[in-house]
Amino acid sequence: MHRRRTFASIILCAALLATGMMPSMSAQATAVAAPAGAARPRPAASGVYYEIFVRSWYDTNGDGIGDLNGVTAKLDYLKSLGISGIWLMPINPSPSYHGYDVTDYYGINPQYGTLADFDRLLVEAHKRGIKVIMDLVINHTSDQHPWFKAARDPASPYHDWYSWSAPKTDLHAISATGGPVWHALGRQHYIGIFTNEMPDLDYDTPAVRREMVKVGRYWLKQGVDGFRLDAAQHIYFDYKADRDNPKILAKNLAWWREFRRGMDTVEPDAYIVGEVTRDSAQELAPYFRPLSAVFDFPLATRMIDSVRQERGRGLGSLLAKTDAVLFASSGRHGVDAPFLSNHDQDRVMSQLDGNSRHMRMAAAILLTLPGHPFVYYGEELGLRGVKPDPDLREAMRWRRTTDAPGETHWKKLSANRGRDLSVAAQEADTDSLLHFYRTLIRWRSGIPALRDGRIQFHPVGNDRLLAYELDDAGSHVLVVHNLSGAPQSVRLDDHRLTRFKAVLRQSRAGVALVRGRLQLPPYSTAILH
Numbered sequence: 001m002h003r004r005r006t007f008a009s010i011i012l013c014a015a016l017l018a019t020g021m022m023p024s025m026s027a028q029a030t031a032v033a034a035p036a037g038a039a040r041p042r043p044a045a046s047g048v049y050y051e052i053f054v055r056s057w058y059d060t061n062g063d064g065i066g067d068l069n070g071v072t073a074k075l076d077y078l079k080s081l082g083i084s085g086i087w088l089m090p091i092n093p094s095p096s097y098h099g100y101d102v103t104d105y106y107g108i109n110p111q112y113g114t115l116a117d118f119d120r121l122l123v124e125a126h127k128r129g130i131k132v133i134m135d136l137v138i139n140h141t142s143d144q145h146p147w148f149k150a151a152r153d154p155a156s157p158y159h160d161w162y163s164w165s166a167p168k169t170d171l172h173a174i175s176a177t178g179g180p181v182w183h184a185l186g187r188q189h190y191i192g193i194f195t196n197e198m199p200d201l202d203y204d205t206p207a208v209r210r211e212m213v214k215v216g217r218y219w220l221k222q223g224v225d226g227f228r229l230d231a232a233q234h235i236y237f238d239y240k241a242d243r244d245n246p247k248i249l250a251k252n253l254a255w256w257r258e259f260r261r262g263m264d265t266v267e268p269d270a271y272i273v274g275e276v277t278r279d280s281a282q283e284l285a286p287y288f289r290p291l292s293a294v295f296d297f298p299l300a301t302r303m304i305d306s307v308r309q310e311r312g313r314g315l316g317s318l319l320a321k322t323d324a325v326l327f328a329s330s331g332r333h334g335v336d337a338p339f340l341s342n343h344d345q346d347r348v349m350s351q352l353d354g355n356s357r358h359m360r361m362a363a364a365i366l367l368t369l370p371g372h373p374f375v376y377y378g379e380e381l382g383l384r385g386v387k388p389d390p391d392l393r394e395a396m397r398w399r400r401t402t403d404a405p406g407e408t409h410w411k412k413l414s415a416n417r418g419r420d421l422s423v424a425a426q427e428a429d430t431d432s433l434l435h436f437y438r439t440l441i442r443w444r445s446g447i448p449a450l451r452d453g454r455i456q457f458h459p460v461g462n463d464r465l466l467a468y469e470l471d472d473a474g475s476h477v478l479v480v481h482n483l484s485g486a487p488q489s490v491r492l493d494d495h496r497l498t499r500f501k502a503v504l505r506q507s508r509a510g511v512a513l514v515r516g517r518l519q520l521p522p523y524s525t526a527i528l529h
Contacts, residue, residue, distance in 0.1 A: 045084070045444070045445040045446075045448075045451070046082045046083060046084050046441045046442075046444040046445045046451070047084050047371070047372050047373070047444060047451040047452075048081075048082065048083045048084055048085075048367070048372070048373050048374075048375060048441050048444065049083065049084065049085045049086065049087055049131075049133070049337075049372055049373070049374045049375070050078060050081065050083045050085070050086050050087070050374070050375050050377065051086075051087045051089065051342060051343065051374055051375065051376045051377055052071060052086055052087065052088055052089065052377050053066075053089045053343060053377065053393045054066050054067065054068060054070070054071060054088060054089065054091060054112050055097065055111070055112075055393070055408065055410055056377070056393055056394055056395050056396055056408050056410070057070050057071055057074065057377065057396050057408070058070030058071070058073055058074050058396065058398065058406050058408070059406055059407070059408045060073060060406070062405075063111075064408055064409040064410050065111050065112075065408060065410045066112075066396075066408045066410075067111070067112050067113050067117070068091070068108070068112050068113040068117040068118050068120075068121050069113055069117055069120075069121075070406070071086070071088070071121055072117075072120060072121045072124050072125075073406075074398075075121075075124055075125055075128055075130060076128070077423065078128075078130060079128045079129070079130065080438065081380065081437065081438055081441055082438060082441035082442055082444075082445055083130065083375070083441065084129075084130070084131060084372075085130060085131035085132065085133060085225065085271070085372075086125070086130060086131070086132055086133070087133050087134075087135070087228050087273075087374065088132065088133070088134045088135060089135050089343060090102065090109075090134075090135045090137055090230075091108055091109055091112055091118070091134060091135070092104060092105060092107060092108070092109060092137070093107045093108070093109050093110065094109060094142060095142055095144050095197075096142075096197075097390070097410070098343075098389070098393070099135070099137075100135075100137050100194075100198070100230060101137075101140070101141065101142035101143070101144075101197055101198045102137050102141055102142055102145065103141070103142045103144050103145045103146070104145075105138075105215045105218075106215070106218060115222075118222070119222065119223065122222070122223040122224070123223075126223070131225035131226070131271065132223075132224055132225055133224065133225055133226040133227055133228055133271055133273070134219060134224050134227060134228070135227070135228050135230055136215070136216065136219075136227040136228065136229055136230065137230040137231075138201065138212045138215065138229075138230075139200060139201065139230065139231040139232075139234045139235055140192065140193075140194065140198040140199055140200045140201060140231075141198070141199060141201060142197065142198065143192075143196065143197050143198070143199055147161055147162075148161075148162060148199050151199075152185060152186075152188075154188075157207075160202065160205045160207075161201060161202060161205055161207065161208050162190050162191070162199050162200065162201060162202055163190060163191040163200055163202045163238075164188055164189065164190055165182055165188070165189035165190070169182065169189065171189055173239055173240075173241075174239070174240040174241075175193040175194075175238060175239065175240060176193055176234060176237050176238055176239060176240055176242065176243065177193050177194055177234075178240065179193070179194075179195075181193060181238055181239060183196035183199075191238055193234060193238050194231075200234075200238065203235050203236065203251075203255055209255065209258060212259065213258070213259060213262035213263075216259060216262060216263050217262060217263065217265065217266045220263060220266040220267045220270055221266055225267075225270065225271060226267075226270040226271030226272050226273070226292070227270070227271075227272050227273075228273050228274075228275065229256075229272065229273070229274040229275060229291070230275055231275060232252075232256065232274035232275050232276050232287065232291070232294075233252055233274075233275075233276045233277070233278070233287075235251070235252050235255050235256075236248045236251040236252050236255070237249075237252060249286060253286055253287070253289065253290060256274070256287070256290035256291060257289070257290040259290070260272065260290045260291070270292075271292050271293075271372075272291050272292045272293075273291065273292055273293045273294065273295065273337050273372070274287050274291045274293070274294045274295070275294075275295055276294045276295065276297075277297050278297065278298070279297070279298050280298055281296075281298065281318075281321060281322040281325040281326065282325055284296065284297075284298075284325075284326075285325050285326055285328070285329040286329065288326055288329040288330040288335060289329060289330065292335070293335055293336065293337040293371065293372060294337060295337050295339060295342075295374070296322065296336050296337060296338045296339070298318070299318065299319070299322060299336070299338050300338065300339055300340055300341065302314070302315050302318055303315065303338075303340065303362055303365050303366065304340060304341075304348060304351050304352065304362060306365075306466070306483060307352065307358045307361040307362045307365070307483060308351070308352055308353075308355075308358060310358075310464065310483045310484045310485065311463045311464060311483060311484075312463045312464075312465070312466045312483065313463070315365075315466060316457035316458070316459065316466055316467070316468055317457055317459075319369070319455055319457055319468060320455055320456060320457035320468070322336060323336070323370070323454060323455045327454075333370065333452065333453065333454040333455075333472075334370035334371050334451060334452040334453060334454070334472075335371055336369070336370065336371035336372075337371055337372050337373075337374060338366055338369050338371060338373050338374070339366070339373065339374040339375070339376070340362055340363075340366055340375075340376070340379065341376055341379070342374070342376050343376065343389070343392055343393055344389065344392070345392070346385065346386045346387060346392065347376070347378075347379070347383060347384050347385040347386070347392060348362060348376075348379060349379075349382045349383065349384045350384040350385060350386050350415075354384065356382065356433065357485070357522075357523045358523075359382055359433065360433065360436055360507070360523060361481060361483055361523055361525075363379075363380075363433075363436065363437060363440060364440060364481060364507055364525040365466070365481060367437070367440035367441060367443070367444060367450075368440070368443070368444075368450055368470075368479045368481075368525065368527070369450075369455070370449075370450065370451060370452060370453050370454075370455055370470060371451075375437070377396055378396050378397065378416075379437075380433060380434050380437035380438075381397060381421055381422065381423065381426060381433060381434055382421065382433045383396075383397065383415070383416045383421060384415040384416060385414070385415055385416070390411055391414040391415070394411065394413055394414065394415070394416060395407055395408040395409065395410075395413065395416070396408070397416055397421050397422040397423065398422060398423050398424065399422055399423075399424050400419040400422050400424050400425055401419070402417060436507070439507070440507075443505050443527065447475055447477060447504070447505075447527065448472055448474045448475050449470040449471060449472045449474070449475040449476060449477050450470060450477070450479075450527075452472045453470030453471050453472040453475070453476075453477075454470070454471050454472065455468050455469070455470055456468060456469040456470075456471070458478070458495055458496075458497060459495075460480075460490045460494075460495050461490075461494075461495075462488060462490060464482065464483055464484040464486070464488050465480060465481065465482055465483070465488055465490060465520075466480070466481040466483060467479065467480045467481075467490070467495075467497075469497075475529070476499075476529065477500075477504065477527050477528065477529050478492075478497060478500045478527070478528040478529075479525065479526075479527055480518060480520065480525070480526050480527075480528070481524075481525045482520035482521070482522060482523060482524045482525075483523070484522060484523070485522045485523060486522055487510075487519065487520065487521055487522060488519075488520050489517055489518060489519045489520065490517070490518050491516055491517050491518075492513075492516050492517070492518055493516045498516065500528040500529060501513075501528075501529075502528065502529060503526055503527070503528055504527045504528060504529045505525075505526070505527040506524065506525070506526050506527070507524050507525040507526075508521050508523070508524040508525075509521070510524070511524060511526045513528065
């Protein structure tokens with residue numbers, strides 16, 4: 001990549017920043033102390049995080065758009081699930097509905113509320129033992145950001161905050177995301193690997209690096225507990241041709257190490273999880289050195305495929321291999337960030353064609369894995385959604401009717417209109433998917449090995465069964481899933497599992513351990529000790 005750079009402009013930028021003469025592009029850039037009462041929480045023991053799109057969550061002022069006060073209003077619901085933390089999708093000002101093109105890194109989207117509203121949310125979440133991490137979108141800005149508006153002038157110090165073409169640049173190159181890399185702006189061209197509305201920042205510019213460390217530290221001082229890093233692999237990975245370029249990987253990692261060091265000066269225990277859309281644990285592993293965790297995209301694909309086909313299909317060996325690879329990278333077991341689907345993918349219930357039994361098995365696997373599983377809002381209700389992206393991010397359902405107070409309606413629903421697809425309906429049904437999620441998360445809170453254990457796959461000669469052992473200093477358990485619609489059994493003494501003598505938890509009645517043989521009814525999970 002050619003990144004236009006002049007010594008004079010770098011010196012000018014540094015000098016202006018140092019003297020305070022550079023025009024302020026962020027009115028709230030001065031970090032403030034965390035608000036009173038926002039002490040770091042002692043989180044719930046489950047280790048589960050819950051992803052929230054604020055726009056679709058809960059509306060407290062009647063404008064049809066979810067808001068931060070709506071998140072605060074529903075913290076008791078989140079606590080009842082047993083989660084340890086929430087991930088808020090972008091809450092900074094932005095011209096788009098989704099917020100992934102930021103115009104002010106120090107502000108709050110006025111449609112969502114104010115900084116005071118956010119401070120109150122942090123205080124109330126922390127009172128309940130719920131951590132709050134926020135989306136940090138720093139690979140690129142909005143083209144409406146004051147920095148980019150100033151950067152249009154080649155004489156501006158902000159020009160070097162973005163990447164511009166040179167005379168011999170290949171303006172037809174393909175980006176890492178499959179579209180055009182370069183976008184025209186008059187006679188200039190700039191890099192924007194997602195869209196022309198999202199110009200990439202140039203991290204070869206020292207002022208950019210300093211500013212983004214400053215942004216992270218600002219929000220930690222506000223009381224935020226960490227970050228979800230959007231497009232973490234794309235800081236330098238701009239071109240499709242650079243997908244496996246070790247130099248690009250090294251530069252990405254060097255930046256995130258620098259960012260991590262900056263955050264450590266404020267909060268060494270900040271939880272920082274990266275979005276790295278790669279196909280194997282080996283490709284994810286390098287990011288575990290500077291970050292706390294990385295979302296496990298290959299595992300999500302395999303879990304959904306396994307429950308859909310009702311066969312292990314190598315899932316057990318993948319789990320064990322992933323843990324081994326991540327331990328070698330981080331020196332810790334139980335650091336993975338597994339999930340089933342998120343705001344960029346068809347919802348898991350849609351991927352499973354609405355099969356509720358398969359949905360329960362997917363949840364049972366996810367929530368009996370070590371690390372920090374992430375649940376996408378409404379997943380616990382079985383909400384559906386398929387692309388385009390806005391249809392994946394529709395209203396959370398609270399009441400049996402879609403026009404009840406608090407229900408958001410910033411867009412027309414494409415799915416999820418049924419009365420049963422609501423918290424109110426599923427609260428009243430003890431056999432609902434919502435209650436099933438609560439049960440599984442409660443298991444995690446009571447069994448440390450489910451959260452922190454080293455995982456060991458046990459092939460049992462039956463691909464309809466998935467069995468793995470989890471061990472930590474305080475507990476040792478065997479997890480067995482029957483993925484199929486028929487009863488299954490396995491002799492534990494045939495597979496060196498005789499030390500597991502009793503059933504500790506079961507997802508369905510009918511699980512039995514009789515004279516060394518474990519019997520499981522269809523679509524069931526058992527935990528033995």
